Amino acid sequence: MSDTLRPRAALRTAVVWEVLQDALERRVKATGRPALDVLDTGGGSGNFAVPVARLGHRVTVVDPSPDALFALERRAAEADVADRVRGVQGDAHGLFDVAERGGYDVVLCHGVLEYVDDPAEGVRNTVAALRPEGFLSLLAAGLGGAVLSRALAGHFKEARQALDDPNGRWGTGDPVPHRFTADQLSGLVEGAGLRVGAVHGVRVFADLVPGGLVDTEPGALDALLKLEAAAAENAAFHSVATQLHVLGEAPGAEEA
Numbered sequence: 001m002s003d004t005l006r007p008r009a010a011l012r013t014a015v016v017w018e019v020l021q022d023a024l025e026r027r028v029k030a031t032g033r034p035a036l037d038v039l040d041t042g043g044g045s046g047n048f049a050v051p052v053a054r055l056g057h058r059v060t061v062v063d064p065s066p067d068a069l070f071a072l073e074r075r076a077a078e079a080d081v082a083d084r085v086r087g088v089q090g091d092a093h094g095l096f097d098v099a100e101r102g103g104y105d106v107v108l109c110h111g112v113l114e115y116v117d118d119p120a121e122g123v124r125n126t127v128a129a130l131r132p133e134g135f136l137s138l139l140a141a142g143l144g145g146a147v148l149s150r151a152l153a154g155h156f157k158e159a160r161q162a163l164d165d166p167n168g169r170w171g172t173g174d175p176v177p178h179r180f181t182a183d184q185l186s187g188l189v190e191g192a193g194l195r196v197g198a199v200h201g202v203r204v205f206a207d208l209v210p211g212g213l214v215d216t217e218p219g220a221l222d223a224l225l226k227l228e229a230a231a232a233e234n235a236a237f238h239s240v241a242t243q244l245h246v247l248g249e250a251p252g253a254e255e256a
Helices: 007-031 049-054 066-078 119-128 143-152 156-164 182-191 211-216 220-232 235-240
Strands: 037-041 058-063 085-089 104-110 130-141 195-202 243-249
Touching: 007 049, 007 104, 007 130, 007 195, 007 220, 007 243, 037 049, 049 058, 049 066, 049 085, 058 066, 066 085, 104 119, 119 130, 119 182, 130 143, 130 182, 143 156, 143 235, 182 195, 182 235, 182 243, 195 220, 195 235, 211 220
Parallel strands: 037 058, 037 104, 058 085, 104 130
Antiparallel strands: 130 243, 195 243
């Protein structure tokens, strides 16, 4: 994923990319089709859409920002995958105004659930876009990571506020409307009819390590990436991760 795995960006995307790439490979084997149909809701400028298209898949990106979609178009052209990436303006609430219901093998919902009025409805919409036995890749802000970061910055009242607030907000100036625990995200996925295939903590350490150390210490970035990958699957670290990733698996046609 050379497009996104630049030194600092690698810490934010590597764990999710590894899980997603494995899911795509399994879906290719299950369907017998080398090119899958992928829907990326809130995909912005294509951090995941372009690398997925490089693997040979067809990707539809739905995003409310015209500027992000313009950047996506330019990025896809530079990566020579413009014929496999389509950007349309829209959002999770009106998803099926611009996307096909039940038309995708894999749906990405990254950094969207935090900003919708009704997260449960948002998950149900993304699930409704899946074909039988498809995958949902769900990435959202973690509650524990926000509490920890506020506390380490010395903002103890804000840390307590985030801990007690039903939406995980640390105050009126908090730009994130919703944060989640791993159990809450898993519950939303299961409530929409999917089986939880895996849960990973994302950016468990990356946001706490001084940037200067990662950028200047020889071998530090590689070691930190390996540490993040090792901790991601350990449930003990899910409660302090900045983001949480849940892979949901849709039932087959007969089960549904």
